[in-house]
Amino acid sequence: MKQNHKNMEPDVLPPREKVNWENALLIFFAVLTGLMLAIALPNLIDTSQFSGIFKVGLLALGASIISYSVNKIAITKGAELFSKGFIIAGVVSIISILAVGIGLFTSTYAGLTLTDTEQLRLQKHGIAYSQYIGVRNSKAAQAARTLPVVRSINRELSDKARCEIRHSCVSGRGNGGRGTISKILEVMAGRANSVSVQLEAGEIARQVSLKSLNKLIAQYQDILANSEINIWKKRAHLQKIDAKINQEISTLDESIPIVFLRSYANELEDGIVISNRPITTKRLNSLLNKNGRSLNAVLDSIEKSDLKRPEFPTRTGVSDTFAYLLFFAPLSALTAVIEIIMPISIWIYTWISLLWEIYRKEQLRQNNVTELRNAATRKTTNTRGGK
Secondary structure, three states, X not given: OOOOOOOOOOOOXXXXXXXXXXXXXXXXXXXXXXXXXXXXXXXXXXXXXXXXXXXXXXXXXXXXHHHHHHHHHHHXXXXXXXXXXXXXXXXXXXXXXXXXXXXXXXXXXXXXXXXXXXXXXXXXXXXXXXXXXXXHHHHHHHHOXXXXXXXXXXXXXXXXXXXXXXXOOOOOOOOOOOOHHHHHHHHHHHHHHHHHHHHHHHHHHHHHHHHHHHHHHHHHHHHHHOOOOOHHHHHHHHHHHHHHHHHHHHHHHHXXXXXXXXXXXXXXHHOOOOOOOHHHHHXXXXXXXXXXXXXXXXXXXXXXXXOOOOOOOOOOOHHHHHHHOOOXXXXXXXXXXXXXXXXXXXXXXXXXXXXXXXXXXXXXXXXXXXXXXXXXXXXXXXXXXXX
């Protein structure tokens, strides 16, 4: 029996199914999240052994699954229920997206910026130490201005001692000779000389310490700028240099003993008392007080500094990376977009689409009701006209 080809329907392709862009985007960003986390985690977890590599792989895979699952449920279920008036569903879905997104953002951003943050913190420490060394050296250099004053005191006391021996110009008694006053002046001149010698040695030590500090700071910066050295190996080298810098700074601080000089200046101002010799005591103390005030005036002119010695930074942790959030603004913004903003954006657009669908259905229903009412009205009118 022949078939009637005219009555047969032509073969046609079934209508092509629309791509579910929501699901495709969720899968894409879930995979991207896992890849980013796989890159970031080695900076947070030791991967020198297989167990560390396994942890990274497991966490990255788990993050992708969690990201997709939570976002998928929140968008397909939460947004739909929220569009129908179930408020708690919308609140829970947004909170779940934020919880997962913030957790992934924190670990991904921290891992991606950890080594760079460590580099920046070590660099900041080096700059702080350079500034601190400059301040300490400036203070030591200012303190070195006391050396000419102490030398002047030494010369004046020595001259007065010789004058006393020759002409009794301080005591005013007799025509010279070695007596109590000349011996006191010689002792005071000898003390001033020993202080000046100590200051001269301190100035030499200051210059030597400054040269050593400059070399150590240069070594610090050279190691920090060496891109061939792992950041954690850099840290170990820089910590050793930091210890040497601390030692040299202590030497620099001790090179000009300001506390000792202040004590010596106060000692001169306090003067001495010679029993039963009030006039001589007054003359001698007038000389000593004048020199003590001169030395104190120089010490008072030294600038005081409250700058604390920088402490070597602790090893960078996750929380430290967020102090540089603005410095890594492009990276942090991109990570936030992938982990947080995109899922919420898809949720919002899905919710808006569902509201639009509900609105269209409601409009269609109202139109149908109106048409039925109009048809019923026309039928009633026609029936009455026929009668």
